[in-house]
Amino acid sequence: MKHKKFAISIKGGAAKGLGAIGVVRLFQEESLQPEVIAGSSAGAIVAAMYTVGMKWFEMSRFVSQFKLLKMVNIRSIIKGSSVIGEQNLREIFSNYFDPDLRLEDLPNKLVIFTSNPKTNTRVYITKGNLITALMASMAYPVILPSPVNHSGQYLIDGDLTSSYSTSYLKTYGVESVIGIRSQSPIPNLRKNAGYLSKINKVYGMLKDGIGINADLADPCDYEIVFNPKGQSLLNFGGVGDTSDRVYAQALTHKGDIFKVLDVSAD
Amino acid sequence: MTAQIVKKYLDLTYPILLSEINHTEFGTLVKSNLTSKYYNNFWPKKLLTPKALETVKSAFKHDKFTWQLDLGDKSGIDNLNFLVASGYKSLDTEAWQVVNTEERQLLSTDFSGITDINLGNYFKFETVLKEFFKHTHRPKYFLEVCKISLNNYSTGDLSSIIVMEKAGKIVAAMGFLYSPHKHFAHVHFILTLPSATETKDHLSLLKYAMQNSQKTIAKELLCITTFGSEYWSDLAALGFETTNIYAVLG
Numbered sequence: 001m002k003h004k005k006f007a008i009s010i011k012g013g014a015a016k017g018l019g020a021i022g023v024v025r026l027f028q029e030e031s032l033q034p035e036v037i038a039g040s041s042a043g044a045i046v047a048a049m050y051t052v053g054m055k056w057f058e059m060s061r062f063v064s065q066f067k068l069l070k071m072v073n074i075r076s077i078i079k080g081s082s083v084i085g086e087q088n089l090r091e092i093f094s095n096y097f098d099p100d101l102r103l104e105d106l107p108n109k110l111v112i113f114t115s116n117p118k119t120n121t122r123v124y125i126t127k128g129n130l131i132t133a134l135m136a137s138m139a140y141p142v143i144l145p146s147p148v149n150h151s152g153q154y155l156i157d158g159d160l161t162s163s164y165s166t167s168y169l170k171t172y173g174v175e176s177v178i179g180i181r182s183q184s185p186i187p188n189l190r191k192n193a194g195y196l197s198k199i200n201k202v203y204g205m206l207k208d209g210i211g212i213n214a215d216l217a218d219p220c221d222y223e224i225v226f227n228p229k230g231q232s233l234l235n236f237g238g239v240g241d242t243s244d245r246v247y248a249q250a251l252t253h254k255g256d257i258f259k260v261l262d263v264s265a266d
Numbered sequence: 267m268t269a270q271i272v273k274k275y276l277d278l279t280y281p282i283l284l285s286e287i288n289h290t291e292f293g294t295l296v297k298s299n300l301t302s303k304y305y306n307n308f309w310p311k312k313l314l315t316p317k318a319l320e321t322v323k324s325a326f327k328h329d330k331f332t333w334q335l336d337l338g339d340k341s342g343i344d345n346l347n348f349l350v351a352s353g354y355k356s357l358d359t360e361a362w363q364v365v366n367t368e369e370r371q372l373l374s375t376d377f378s379g380i381t382d383i384n385l386g387n388y389f390k391f392e393t394v395l396k397e398f399f400k401h402t403h404r405p406k407y408f409l410e411v412c413k414i415s416l417n418n419y420s421t422g423d424l425s426s427i428i429v430m431e432k433a434g435k436i437v438a439a440m441g442f443l444y445s446p447h448k449h450f451a452h453v454h455f456i457l458t459l460p461s462a463t464e465t466k467d468h469l470s471l472l473k474y475a476m477q478n479s480q481k482t483i484a485k486e487l488l489c490i491t492t493f494g495s496e497y498w499s500d501l502a503a504l505g506f507e508t509t510n511i512y513a514v515l516g
Contacts, residue, residue, distance in 0.1 A: 001420070029446040031422040052384040053417030055424050055444075057481040061382065097386035106385060108417065130386065 001031045003261040004175040008034045008050075009164040009220060011181035011211070012041025012138065012157075018063050018239045019228040020046045020180050022246025025056035026254065032261065036172045038165065040113035040158030043180070044137035048130060051110040052097065056247075060240035062096050068234050076145070086135070086145040093131045101130045109172060112137045113158035113165060117147065122161035124168060125150060142199060162211030164220040176260055179220035182228045184208050200233065222260040224253050271364060271509055272309065274450040275488060278423055278443050288325070292318040295325055306331035313341045314348050332357060333515040342513075349515050358514040361498065363489045363506040367451075367479040380474050383427035383439075385416060390429050394439040398457045412441065422447060424482075425454075428474055430467055437462035440471040444482050451475070451484035465497050472504065 008027070010020050020043060027034070039047030049059045071092070073085025090099070103110050104127045112125040114136040125133040128151050136155040139146030147154035164179040184204060193201070226249050231242040257263075276294065280287055286297040293310040308322050308331060322331070333349055336342040337359075350356075383391045395409055415425035423445045430438040441454035453475055458464050472489060479487045489506065491497065498508065 001422075028419050028424060031419050033419045048386075049384070051417070052386040054382065054384045055426055055482075057478055058382040058384070058426065060481075095381070096384065098389060101386045 001263055001265065003032060003263045005035045005173060006032075006176040006178060006221075006261055007036035007038060007169040007172065007174040008047070009166070009169060009177055009179050010037075010039035010043030010046050011162060011164070011179070012039070012043045012159040013182045013184065013228075014042055014233040015063075015066075015236050015239055016182045016228040016231050016233055016242075017042030018046060018236070019182055019226055019231060019242040019246040021049075021056050021059045021063075021239065022243035022248075023180050023224055023226065023250045024050050024059070025243065025247045026250040026257075028056060030254070030263075032257070032263070034108075034178075035174050036109040036111060036169055038111035038113060038169055039137070040162065041138045041140070044112045044134055044158060047110060047112070048097070048134055051106050051108050052101075054096075056243065060243055063239050064237050065092060065095065066236035068236070082141075082145045083143050084145065089135060089145065090131060093134060097130055097134075099129075099131060103127055103130055103133060106130075111165075111169065113161070113163075114139070114148075114150070114155040115158055115161040116153060117156050117160075118154070120161075122158070122163065122165065123153060123155055124165070127151070140203075157207075159207050160210070161214070162207045163214035163218060164223075166218045166220045176221040178257065178260070179215070179223040181223070181225055183225055222253075222257060224250060224257075226250065271362065271486070271488060274445070274448050274486075275362075275452055278445045278448065278450060278452050279454060290321070290325075292321060295322070297326075307334055308332070309334045309336075310341070310345055314345045319349075319352060330516065333513075335513045335515065336510055337513055338510040346513055346515070354515040356513055357516045358492055360490050360492050360512050360514060362509045362512065363491055363498070363501050364509050365476065365487050365489075365501075365504060365506040366485060367476055367487050367505075368483070368485045369505070377470070377474055377477075379431045380428050380470065381431065383416070383429055385413065388413060388416075390431075390436055391427055391439055393436050394429060394457055394459060397459055398439075415443075426478060428471060430462070430471060432461070435461060438467050438471060440475065442475045442478060444479065444484055446482065449483065449485040451479045451482070451487045453487065453489040465500065468497070469500055469504070472501070476504065 011017060024046060037047045037051050071084040071088040073088055076082055076085040112133045114123045114125060116123050132148060132150050136148035136150045137158040138144055139148045139156045141156060146156045164177060166177045169177050226246045228242050231238055280296055288295040293308055296307045298306065306326055335345050392409060412427060423443055426442045428440050429436050438458040440456045442451065443454050444451040456468055456471060458467060476487060
């Protein structure tokens with residue numbers, strides 16, 4: 001297939017955000033090869049899996065290994081660091097990514113979005129250790145180890161500075177940026193909800209507010225918003241089924257994507 | 267049926283591996299740089315004649331090549347006799363086994379020890395390959411082709427590699443190609459080291475490939491075997507049917 005040079009930018013959303021695997025499936029099946037793949041938080045995991053050559057069915061298998069209970073680290077909780085232990089997380093990633101793998105060694109461009117809480121700005125990671133970069137991008141305070149030191153900067157969740165970063169990605173010479181994110185309905189803050197649920201919902205409202213403004217100022221060329229209905233934030237075992245449903249939704253965008261990317265047969 | 271499988275196989279396998287493919291009046295000519303028995307191959311479609319033999323020879327010039335003969339029809343048998351009389355020797359006999367994965371139940375085998383290979387853990391595949399080719403010193407090109415194919419979507423076909431690990435040692439690898447639009451998958455290669463329990467490990471890898479096929483809605487999975495009848499009966503138990511027997515001459 002011939003098409004415009006394009007980038008894919010994927011936002012996060014824990015297990016819900018991993019439903020983006022269903023959209024990646026459409027790109028892989030239709031021979032649409034992005035020049036640059038970028039993402040924040042769970043979107044960074046999908047972007048990394050995509051860049052290293054995993055197929056969608058391999059991605060689903062990999063993320064289904066994320067068992068929350070196995071990742072919870074009592075020592076880390078007692079220390080007041082995070083609910084999920086750093087070592088537990090590194091071990092899971094190490095099953096699929098070489099612990100020494102660096103972003104600059106990958107054949108295709110991968111950009112991992114993170115946030116610098118000190119300067120309140122987005123940080124674009126394009127070099128350095130892949131697993132550390134992923135951990136920085138998903139460093140959701142309290143739940144996951146945070147902040148993460150990457151190349152001397154202390155970084156947190158890339159979704160906090162939520163944006164597709166279209167202008168930045170176009171500096172790599174791509175003509176179009178396709179944005180992918182899960183639907184994020186306004187959360188219902190119940191009085192008797194658990195404290196983790198409350199933190200997550202307040203955090204979600206804050207980052208969505210930031211993201212809407214950022215994307216209004218710097219819109220992507222085409223946005224795919226999928227509905228991860230039935231998928232909870234932390235049930236990673238259900239991601240395979242969710243991404244199948246998201247794939248069906250992505251197919252409805254196929255015609256528009258082909259137009260945006262000016263797709264033609266060789 | 268057989269012709270369709272052959273066409274899908276060529277369409278799926280060779281875009282990644284070959285340097286040239288020509289459909290001539292005598293058959294299909296496949297040129298590949300890949301160091302394997304299939305490199306430079308000719309598939310005759312009708313009865314060979316001395317003229318056809320010369321045409322094929324001149325097409326390959328000084329390169330070595332092999333003949334792939336379908337023994338399921340009369341012209342295959344006649345071609346075999348003709349080529350043997352011309353001095354060609356049988357290198358191999360292979361069975362093309364196809365399973366309709368759509369009709370199979372999702373296999374619930376324990377796949378612990380099998381890992382999907384990507385560019386992040388490619389070193390695991392390299393370990394098998396270097397050991398497998400240690401006497402021939404030819405893994406470099408094969409390694410490169412597999413690496414490129416892992417994240418090359420431009421052909422429309424998707425390539426997967428899996429490895430099997432036992433007691434901390436990688437003992438086998440399998441390549442698997444899938445074409446979403448043809449709904450067809452092909453087990454591209456299976457490499458086992460002496461430390462693997464060959465038949466049992468092959469079957470585990472194949473079951474994994476079948477499960478992948480089911481996820482990818484590939485309707486058919488092709489596996490080319492050169493093994494004995496005992497292995498074939500194991501494959502038959504998985505639902506594989508022999509579509510044809512091919513003789514490879516060189």
